[in-house]
Amino acid sequence: MTDGGVDRSAERTGSVQAMIQAFECVHDGWGVAVLVGVPSKKRCLQDSSGEFPE
Numbered sequence: 001m002t003d004g005g006v007d008r009s010a011e012r013t014g015s016v017q018a019m020i021q022a023f024e025c026v027h028d029g030w031g032v033a034v035l036v037g038v039p040s041k042k043r044c045l046q047d048s049s050g051e052f053p054e
Helices: 015-025 041-047
Strands: 006-009 031-036
Touching: 006 015, 015 031
Parallel strands: 006 031
Antiparallel strands: none
């Protein structure tokens, strides 16, 4: 549908899963993910795996 990913994505909910999806859906090489939402400390500690998409 997007031929390799979207050019821009924005996340404003603070959901860790939404943040991961925002990074995963952008086009490799030039896609931009903007994260505005801030998850709670408890949620960050539970979900942090130390892995970020390249």
